Amino acid sequence: MATDEQLALTRALSGDGGLGVEESTLVSIIGKWRKKPEHISSFRKSFNRLFSITGHIEKCEDDHMQKLVMEFSRFHQITVLWAMHPHERDARWANQVIHKNHPSSILVEIASTRSAEELLGARRAYQTLFHHSLEEDVAYQVKDSKSKLLVGLVSAYRYEGQKVDNDVAKSEVKALHNALKTAGANKIIENDEVVRILTTRSKPHLKAVFKYYKELHGKYLEEDLSGDALLQQTVLCLDSPASYFSQVINSAFKEGANHAETEGLSRVMVSRSDVDIEEIKEAYAKLYGAKLADVISKKTRGYFRDSLLSLAGESKA
């Protein structure tokens, strides 16, 4: 018959159905079972997800151990990220895309959702940390069709005023539509006009372009870009970052989310906590019909959960 502690420990170390582990449970059981190695031994024998009897010991299963290490480190990771300077954070994330093969979507996220000054700060931090310019490394490492878009995005220093020339915006709607018509679905990301418009124009200007596009063609530009996920993401990041971030968070919670997707949760919560977390909560509620705080409370555990709730501006559940 499993004791309460064994059950609690099993739950705490399962790492399934949620992110994070119950650190506080562990700490208290460690105290309770001090000098009682037979309890731990009995637990090992009962918990065969993590331990399998091999020879005379209950050996740790590598896969599950990796998973646990990751879950234990979530809190650690989010704390370190939180403490870091925002520019250093962005520079390190960018570097992981370039040198550790993390998804390019993270680079698009950083380049398109940060303000002009924040992106500049990230570029400076990148130079300090890695002794290269960000654009130099992106251009060198990304040699496929995404290169033009990514280099353009990270090099941008967009005008941030509200002034928009509506005639120019309308003509750029035409240019985009033509580009979409003439380019093949997989070539659109390399189209000079598309790249020029998306990587140099100011955000208010682009919002006007997106608005006129819908008015003129009856569809949202993103719908017409459905053949290219990165371009779609670029448009969404530029037009409505709160919706974009809600989607990233949602992906982290879905069944079978992969490592990159679950990392997105920490990344978004830490990087947006001081910026637009309120708008993200609103957008999330609209998109998914649930309160972000509720979903976090349900789907995450331990200190990790508590830190997410704090970052979201919520008190502990």
Add this chain to the structure above:
Amino acid sequence: MSTLTIPHVIPSPQEDCEKLHTAFSGWGTNEGDIIEVVTHRTADQRNAIRWTYHDIYGEDLLKSLDKELTQDFEKAVLLWMLDPIERDVTLVNGAVKKWAPHDRVLVEIAVTRTANELLAVRKAYQEKYKKSLEEDVAAHTTGDFRKLMVPLVSSYRYEGPEVDSGLAKSEAHILRKHIKDEEYNHEEVIRILTTRSKSQLMATFNAYHEEHGNPINKDLKKDPKDDFLFALRSIIRCITCPERYLEKVIRLSMKNTGTDEDALTRVITTRAEVNLKEIKEIYYKRNTVKLEHAIKKDTKGHYEDFLLALVDSDEE
């Protein structure tokens, strides 16, 4: 080094303003006094004069100068009186608005300025024109030139001295391959020239020369009339030796009949407080005449006096 001569005892901004105001009043203009004041003050001192003038007389000094002066002399004085970043912003905007493939100004400014100076130009450009520099360059250039110029003005090059010599060799090889195949507009050529740090590029050009026999610019001279090739060669020269590049701009501005006053004014006003001394030395070595002599021969009137006052560091 700067070629400006500053008097030992500098009049106060108020005194300078009074002298200028007097120079404007009455019939005609006392250009001599204007030159005397403005060409012997540093950028900070000139800024102080502008603010003080506005405080005392309620008008922007530049407006008054605009009213009183004419032609090349006026253009030069107005450009000179601007703060260095404002000046670059004005020059770059002028170049973008009437951009043509033979434009030299964008390359000159984008490549000879430091990374932080170029950034400051981009910031100031936005404040003044309510658009980003790269957005305007992208909108006014096409084809290969756009591919080259947008990254060039958007670059924020790393400025450390580190050099990866293996990388320099391999990128020299890449450049050689595309130059040999006459693919001058290839993405790799543009990537290397517009993103690498200046130190890394110098190493790359050296490696190019060592491994492939010719200095890279020699291999880029296939068609002397080709504007794109000229732009590439200019970028390379501005990186390896900006003073020699600028000497050539000055030299060509006074070649044969006719003078390209815009180019002459631009280089002299933008470099007088930076490295005009070195440029003069190169000019003398190259042409066996002093720059002052050439200016005297090729320009006249107040414009000539103004330029000489900036250029001649041994003025009595």
